[in-house]
Every structure is written in structure tokens, then in C-alpha cells.
Amino acid sequence: MTERPSQRTNPLADSVAVITGASSGIGEATAHVLAEDGADVAIAARRSDRLESVAEEIREQTGQAVAVIPTDVTNSQEVNELVEETIEQFGHLDIAVSNAGLGVNRPITELSDDDFSLMRDVNIDGMFYFARATIPHLCETAGNLVFTGSMAANHPRPEDAMYAATKWWTRGFAISLQGTYGPDGVAVSCINPTEVRTEFGTQTDQKFTDRFDKGDVTEPIEVADAIAFAVRQKQPNAITSLDLYRRDKIAHFWAQSNIRHTETNRLIPYAHTNMYCWYNSPYRWRPVVASWGESAFLGRHPTRPAVFVRPSHQIT
Ligand SMILES: NC(=O)c1ccc[n+]([C@@H]2O[C@H](COP(=O)([O-])OP(=O)(O)OC[C@H]3O[C@@H](n4cnc5c(N)ncnc54)[C@H](OP(=O)(O)O)[C@@H]3O)[C@@H](O)[C@H]2O)c1
Numbered sequence: 001m002t003e004r005p006s007q008r009t010n011p012l013a014d015s016v017a018v019i020t021g022a023s024s025g026i027g028e029a030t031a032h033v034l035a036e037d038g039a040d041v042a043i044a045a046r047r048s049d050r051l052e053s054v055a056e057e058i059r060e061q062t063g064q065a066v067a068v069i070p071t072d073v074t075n076s077q078e079v080n081e082l083v084e085e086t087i088e089q090f091g092h093l094d095i096a097v098s099n100a101g102l103g104v105n106r107p108i109t110e111l112s113d114d115d116f117s118l119m120r121d122v123n124i125d126g127m128f129y130f131a132r133a134t135i136p137h138l139c140e141t142a143g144n145l146v147f148t149g150s151m152a153a154n155h156p157r158p159e160d161a162m163y164a165a166t167k168w169w170t171r172g173f174a175i176s177l178q179g180t181y182g183p184d185g186v187a188v189s190c191i192n193p194t195e196v197r198t199e200f201g202t203q204t205d206q207k208f209t210d211r212f213d214k215g216d217v218t219e220p221i222e223v224a225d226a227i228a229f230a231v232r233q234k235q236p237n238a239i240t241s242l243d244l245y246r247r248d249k250i251a252h253f254w255a256q257s258n259i260r261h262t263e264t265n266r267l268i269p270y271a272h273t274n275m276y277c278w279y280n281s282p283y284r285w286r287p288v289v290a291s292w293g294e295s296a297f298l299g300r301h302p303t304r305p306a307v308f309v310r311p312s313h314q315i316t
Pocket of ligand 1: 020021022023024025026027044045046047048050071072073074099100101102103122148149150151192193194195196197198199200201202208
């Protein structure tokens with residue numbers, strides 16, 4: 001029987017990867033996993049001390065070469081230098097992971113100009129600069145370009161419209177680039193996770209490592225594994241999109257069309273039924289499930305009174 005690609009040892013041997021946002025979370029885990037699979041890695045982010053300790057660990061654990069290249073992805077010149085330095089140190093580029101990103105997760109009426117610019121600069125401009133700089137090299141090696149998208153790239157996110165819009169942009173950019181550079185042999189992937197236990201949320205003091213317990217949501221290493229699966233694909237295959245969702249997550253969309261406020265008879269948007277429930281521990285996810293069969297008790301906000309909702313078919 002032919003060997004399954006997933007069973008190859010060192011499937012990325014002789015490959016070179018560059019990863020942005022590698023000083024923590026998904027990017028850090030991805031650097032580890034790609035090095036474990038045999039790639040030499042160039043790791044980028046702004047915090048050079050964090051990058052140095054990530055590099056040290058990877059070298060010790062895998063024996064692969066690691067280049068630390070401090071970079072602010074919002075600066076196109078720095079991004080160009082990141083890619084040039086990677087080529088200078090390793091000679092070629094096979095894998096580029098565009099992962100640096102952040103969310104200032106607030107409704108738009110509460111977003112300042114600076115919040116807006118920050119998300120746009122990192123999540124959109126940074127990903128554009130990185131793709132523009134890496135694609136010519138990936139065309140030479142028939143390489144893989146990966147974007148970290150989000151579940152917010154696939155669905156409405158009423159409470160986080162700006163963040164969601166940046167991720168819709170990312171997914172649109174990725175799939176369009178696949179159309180442009182697929183004929184040159186490049187694979188472009190957009191990996192879309194639901195919540196991951198990382199430092200995401202730092203900008204609003206709601207770091208996901210503090211908000212979620214282990215086992216509640218996806219771990220960074222699990223997203224890294226999905227990225228590794230995408231970049232193991234060689235000509236003629238590409239993983240163009242990979243949704244890594246928490247198993248109960250889609251249930252909230254199903255609940256959306258069936259929940260109405262008992263007093264106003266208005267549909268409760270799904271964001272109220274998942275985001276706000278979460279904050280209102282100890283109910284967490286349970287009210288959404290309960291709301292299907294019986295009336296449910298939902299806390300709209302920890303500091304505001306809760307509301308009763310029940311399935312719309314009981315009202316109309
Ligand atoms: N965590 C989740 O629930 C989740 C879900 C779906 C998608 N995502 C996406 O996953 C990606 C990685 O986030 P994460 O969850 O791993 O969060 P994280 O732990 O906060 O990591 C974010 C990374 O981006 C880097 N970064 C931020 N601004 C930068 C800039 N201007 N220049 C260079 N690097 C910058 C940070 O490094 P420095 O601060 O050192 O620069 C850090 O390494 C993001 O694109 C995020 O939107 C996250």
C-alpha cells in the first residue's frame with residue numbers, strides 16, 4: 001500500500017518557513033510544530049525577548065535552525081526586510097504563515113479611531129504586506145501561504161463587526177490569491193478557528209488565557225496542527241479553507257432564529273446568546289441549549305439585569 005502523507009516522518013524536511021505573530025499563541029505553537037516536522041523557521045513579531053526564548057526552546061527540542069527577526073507587520077519596509085533576511089539566511093522560502101493579528105472586541109460605537117486603525121493596520125495592511133513580499137519566493141518553490149482567519153471570517157459577528165470585517169477581508173484575500181497564484185503552483189490556505197486559548201483579547205483586558213479554562217476551547221497547538229496539515233499539501237493539492245470549530249459552536253446560529261425576547265418579541269441576535277452568556281458565569285453556554293426546549297434565563301451583561309427569553313414558536 002502507498003504511504004499515507006500524514007505518516008511521513010519529517011514531512012517538511014529541507015523546507016523553510018516564515019511565521020508572523022510567533023511570539024505567542026498560535027504563531028508560537030506553529031513555529032514549534034513546523035520545526036518538529038523538519039522545517040527551519042524564521043519567527044517574527046515585535047517582542048524580541050519573547051522571540052528569543054521561543055527560538056531557544058525550538059532549537060533545543062528539534063535541532064532545527066531558527067532565525068529571530070523582530071518585525072512590526074504594519075511597517076511594509078520591515079516586512080520586506082523580514083522576507084529578505086529569511087532568504088539571505090536560508091536560501092529559499094517554502095512556507096509563509098500570515099498569523100499576526102488582534103482584536104479590539106467592542107461594538108463599533110465604542111471603538112476609537114485608534115482601535116479601528118490598529119485592527120486595520122495589523123489584520124489587513126500587515127497581511128497584505130506579508131503576502132506581497134512572500135509570494136514571489138513561493139512561486140519559485142511552489143510553496144504554501146497560510147492565513148490565520150477566524151470563524152468570524154465566515155459568519156456575522158454583531159458585537160465585533162470591525163474585527164469580523166478584517167477576517168472576512170482575510171478570507172476573501174486568501175481565496176482570491178489562490179485564484180491568482182494557483183496556476184504558478186502556490187497553495188493558499190485560510191485557517192478559521194473558533195476561540196483559542198492565547199493572549200488574544202489583551203487589547204480589551206480579556207485575554208483568552210484568562211477567560212477560558214483548559215478544555216473549554218481550542219488550544220494553540222491544535223490550530224498549529226491544522227496549519228501543519230495545510231502546508232504538508234504539495235502540488236497539485238491545496239487546502240484553501242479549513243474551519244476548526246468548537247463542536248457546540250454552530251448550535252448558537254441554530255438557536256438564533258428561534259429565540260425571542262419575551263417582552264419585546266424581538267429576535268435575540270446570536271451574539272447575545274453566546275458572547276454575553278459566557279460572561280455571565282455560571283450559566284456560560286447552557287442557556288442557549290435550554291432555550292430550545294423551554295424558556296431560558298439569559299444575562300445580557302454582568303452589570304445589567306437579565307432577561308427571560310423563550311423559543312419564538314411559543315410566542316407567535
Ligand atoms: N485566539 C483566538 O480565539 C483566535 C480565534 C480565531 C483567530 N485568531 C487569530 O489568530 C491569530 C493569532 O492570534 P493569537 O490568538 O495567537 O493571539 P496572541 O497570542 O495575542 O498572538 C498575536 C501575535 O501577533 C503579534 N502581533 C500583534 N501585533 C503585531 C504587529 N504590529 N507586528 C507584528 N506582530 C504583531 C503578537 O506579537 P507581538 O506583540 O510580540 O508583536 C503575537 O505574537 C490572529 O490573527 C487572530 O486574529 C485567534
